[in-house]
Amino acid sequence: MRAALLLAAALLLPAPDVSPSVRRAKAFADAVRAVNERHAEKPGKAKEDDLAALLPKEARKALDSLLAEKDSPDLAPALLVAAGGALDLDLEEEFGRIRERLEKAAPAEAAKAGFLVSRPRFLALGRDGVTREYLEDFAGIVEGILGGYDEVFGFEEWSKVPGKKLRFLVHQVPRITRPPHFAPEFEFHSQVDFPVPPEERITSPTPQGQFLFYGLCHELGHVIAMMDRGSVKVDHHQWAHYTGVAVVEHLAGRKPEPPWLDRMRDARWRSLTKERERLKDAKPGLDGEDGVLKTLVSLHDTVGPRAIGEAINRLDREDERERVNRVRYYDFKGIRKALLEVVKEPAKRKAVEEILKI
Secondary structure, eight states, X not given: OHHHHHHHHHHHSOOOOOOHHHHHHHHHHHHHHHHHHHHHHSOTTOOHHHHGGGSOXXXXXXXXXXXXXXOOTTHHHHHHHHHHHHHHTTOHHHHHHHHHHHHHHOHHHHHHHOEEXXXXXXXXXXXXXXXXXXXXXXXXXXXXXXHHHHHHTOOOOOSSSTTOOEEEEEEEOSSOOSOOEEEXXXXXXXXXXXXXXXXXXXXXXXXXXXXXXXXXXXXXXXXXXXXXXXXXXXXXXXXXXHHHHXXXXXXXXXXXXXXXXXXXXXXXXXXXXXXXXXXXXXXXXXXXXXXXXXXXXXXXXHTOHHHHHHHHHHXXXXXXXXXXXXXXXXXXXXHHHHHHHHOOOHHHHHHHHHHSOO
């Protein structure tokens, strides 16, 4: 009883004062979140660059007031909160202003904020020693890879919430111990966590043998389509491998060669041709890694990757896939159905039915 009375008394106490810095930062970040929530509920055809216009004037005034404050113990933490808000709506100019103010108030905190580079379909955030120059180079490579995906597959949707940009968190580590990975937990966007070694620019493979170029292509396959559901294996992690080696091989043969491509030598070890040769005696199936990969390669060779891309696009347009935390999950039954709707030639339709016996 005494404990209950003490708790009730505590609840009746006035809330501790919130500093003006924190209040302004929170007003800005909360307004960003509200814009994202409304967009997620009804995405329509709006793109993330369009959403900035929906941010209320009061939120921008709150940020301006925060940036104009004198240095104080509360300022740097508040600026980091505001920086997070700017990232969540790809407000590159505002992020730059916040970082500039952090450089003056607390340079160590500015390093935590990192650098931001924005592009039409994604943004890259560099932290832990990643320089702006490194990030600009990285962004050029990602643009090239996305272009390769466009040419090979023609996928239309690149984020868990339509219209929102992809995110790449590029962070420097002394030694890569975990590969790049798709991080599906974010509420309003798809993100790839991408550790890099301490170099002036990306080379692949790394001196330690990590295939960063293939890794980027692979993780973007996960962004497009997830299949395995925890312990329930659907594609046995082969969809992203298939799309990854297909795009690596395609880009390796591009002429004229993009300036960055001479640093990417992954195709010597990771390519569709090499997988096709390795699987020459395998049978298509859905009960193991090689069977699934043979299925995907056989579809690639029979109906073509553009048909596979259009099948995924069709499932997206008709909302015929499962969503978990807004991440799109597919299965081969749905892909088979969509392929048979997309492919018109009788011989190719028959091949789909033979390859995908479900």
